[in-house]
Amino acid sequence: MPELQLIDLLIVPQWIVPIYPRATVLEEHAVAVRDGLILDILPLSEARRSYTQAESVFLPGHALMPGLINLHTHAAMSLMRGLADDLPLMRWLNERIWPAESSFASEKFVHDGTLLACAEMLRGGTTCFSDMYFYPGAAAAAVERAGMRACLGLAVLDFPTPYAADADDYLNKGLAARDALRNSSHVTTCLAPHAPYTVSDRTFEKVLTYAEQLNLNIHTHLHETHDELAQSKKQHGMRPLQRMAGLGLLGPGLIAAHGVHLTTGEIELLAERGCHIAHCPTSNLKLASGTAPVTALLEKGVNVGLGSDGAASNNRLDMFGEMRLAALLAKGSSGNAETLPAWQAMEMATINAARALGMDEQIGTLQPGKYADMVALDLNCLETQPCYDVISHLVYTAGREQVSHVWVAGEPVLKDGQLLSLDPKEILERTKAWQKRLRTTH
Template structure:
């Protein structure tokens, strides 16, 4: 007769970094999962005494962390990786990306590109991504087949595309998808107006109406370049953030992407309205747009998460690269080495992103009762030795190549660095197919 509790999965790790509480490291602990949720985090001996697991994974050289959250990307644009590099944003968009999309954009393109993105992200420990792109139903299909969480963007933009002809078309298609998938446990939704320069006041007013009615976040590019600010001043007489404030869009449901060129009073506005920022440092540098004022944003208490942007403007869907670069840029720009310590950089890539998406009651940290989105990181290699502080090693030494196992809602999706839910050869083969089409 045993009094042990039955669980589905037990993972023994050298360390567990739950992210909440901040900076905590639990050495030689087990994480117990039942019905997709975390039921306990205990020292190994206590787990031995109290639990019986259907599956028992022993990872004594690994650290367990919450699944990483990519707060801003355009997943299907993996198929445009390297398509038009080393160009300024508007040249890149108007002369290369938008013409290619006009010719090739389709559900098939988005599905294949999103599957490639899901494969790359899962193998790098990204268990949830906030997407903004056309044909979101194809991205949702790819993500759910991969067993990955997606916050799907209901795209809004003031010009026709292969996806929709006008504002009502974009909204009607996106909202129909939201109605069809609203109960799927791995799918949530945001309203995703592309940017202030590509959406009219009427479009933004409609977005706000639906956001309030349906309790949806608003996910939008803001203040990425000097040109968009000058354009706003010429057309509307105010800078983009002031225009958004006047229209009523700023609030706790607002996720502003990039937010590079900000005045102090604009940072105050974002703080006053409890807005969130998706920080995409690699894309900002690669497009020569600048560096977001991270230290000032943090000083005002603004919630900042990590995004990769799309593969066409970053080339990597790699949150490890982004959180390390975010920490280093903040230090270098502020002259303060203590700004964005390692534990906060990890929080930016996990719990801060969950909070921005309104999912922090479910994911973003390893806490009892939350969904078991878990990543195992192997710290046994020479470039992560010696290990005085696992959190420091995660941010400054490790990378996505150290991710060995990934679980989403307790289900294994990566094991021994191999994705279990996607056929890698098939996914890569489809990428080659699209490369040939776009190169012809």
């Protein structure tokens, strides 16, 4: 009889949805984890003959899938959830959000807001997010404390905030933060010029130079509203995407958030250059920005991931909600019920987002050699019965309230719905203190 291999963890759910191979569901299988990586996914009978484990987790009636990836958010803005609802984007920014940030943005604000966001995302099955905000060092401290992953966008604008005085100051502070975080196992960085309407050509050119020299992605807002397009045509004589193309910014390292208003030619250009879109369906609807042409983007081969945007404009960091809404909007806007099926919505929230971040060899699917970033959902409750097609169920029926367990690199961060890496009581106390301050002033 062959000697059994020692592993750290064996997880035995009822269903495994690995994402790859596409639309696959495995039953009576197990996931073997060693040193934070997926060692094997194999029939349970074979697992018992092959491995001995330090810990076994049996999850009858549960589905196991990769951790969700939120491709566009502003985590610290969770402290402004509900502060400025029911306003269009530019009034929302100019009248409420930017004034609040000028009064309160600080390292402590970002740390505490990011902690709140991390707690919400982990409880909802999100194990990695792509952020864009100030004070990246403070955000990184919260992410590492939570035990999840993040790609922190190093914000760049052409106007002053409490964080930085001008574009050069943003870049210098961002690059210093990048250097300080280079050895982090959970945090990566990218350059994040806020948007074409807040960043000059000169600044974009500097961003591109640093991105090329340091092999960093670029994360920006793009074509979110009609106002943005009109302002660009008035100021630059062209649409934002055309301007960015002329500056050399379009390429496989570009993550463009929103992409709501795109022509056929612009979609073809994005596909040709290998750019990525972070689709934020809830935020786009709430700010009345419009509905992104996701069907056309996918048909042309543009890689589309899903994002929540910040909790100040969503007001949830709920990737299960984004999957469901993205699928429904695509069907309704295209008039084709077969558009964006459940398996494809799941890809947008996992492997597509990982590909946009350049992390598709590490996360985004359950495969041997990748990090054991995994989420289990309990489908035993009345609201999720009966279950005929588990992939369909995970998109259209289940929600973040069904998330029972979360692992990041094989380490449990949520067990039986309870956070292990963060203290909810402490986070609530911090949040209420900030709420009192913001309510008094704004």
